[in-house]
Amino acid sequence: MKKSSTIEQPLLEVIERRRSSRAYADKPVEPEKIKALFEAARWAPSSSNEQPWVYIYATKEQTELWSKLLNTLLEGNRIWANKAPLLVMALARKNFLANEKPNGSARYDLGAANAFLSLQATELGLNVHQMGGFNRETAKAELNIPDTHEAVVVMAIGYPGDVEMLAENFKLREAAPRERYVQDSFVMNQSF
Template identity: 40%
Template sequence: MTLITDPASRHAATEAPLISALVERWSPRAFDPSAVIDDDTLRTVLEAARWAPSANNTQPWRFIVARRGTDAFTRIHDALAGFNQAWADSAAVLIVNLAETVDPERDAPRPWARYDLGQAVAHLSVQAQHEGLHTHQMGGFDAERLRADFALDDSLEIVSISAIGVVGDAAALPDVLREREVAPRVRKPLGELVISAA
């Protein structure tokens, strides 16, 4: 049984016109396990993250980038929570997203580091979409295991993990995840999200 969803059915029903990469962006769990991201495309996606804005231009983000089939990919995958392990092994790349929360030169906290990392990952996600790829952000993982496996400095906080790849067949997912994969996309109306003082 093939359940690959019509890509247009996943497009956002926006209340205002947006660029296509934002309209088409969604977070699949079904990735094509045979797809490979070439070096130039992966570099382009990471370059988009590099040019994200940050407080005082500190760029307090770091990334552990691992391709499927490598030891690093396996270590990242094995640190994921079970519900993420069920599908993330089909992604072409897993990226551990790190915030440098302490300035190593001044030994001072960087209070905006997580926010800045979020912007960098958002830039990465939009560029990936533009390149014909999809991303899925994950928060279910064993941070201490990853910290030990990659010998991370205490100034680096593991905030999230991104899966990147080409959309695959939803039929390959376990039942509960398959249902979520093809369910209609829902967002709160814009009027519910904007607080106006006027």
């Protein structure tokens, strides 16, 4: 499948600007901006309007909770995410509230909410880096996650920082061209 680094069509500026950087400035995220991020998630679409998303967040000043979130991360993520002033764990509520049956869309809907949150963050000058690389068992134990919920990603959030401060391997990744499969490889105007 062919990839390219070119944006082929005009995009919303905020989509163009969003990226998952690993460099964070040593500057806290203002409380009203934190609220704005979750407000964006709140207005995402979801199956049956179930809104199956739950977020646990901590700012760096909230040392105990922030450290618990950080310690769920795998080493390769912790090494740079420890500079992020805001850590957020995104969880999906597994069953519908109305009838307690499994909600097959819960993770899908959480992803939509996280996408909304990420774009809102970009608009506010913030960088969001989602991470699937965390230990689910540690998360469950450290954050008392009940069986009704599933931790899906942890997000490192903050103002963009100096890429030069990153370890060499991460610096190279920041500088590498961002690639995407071209539309012809995933968009069909016919059946399979």
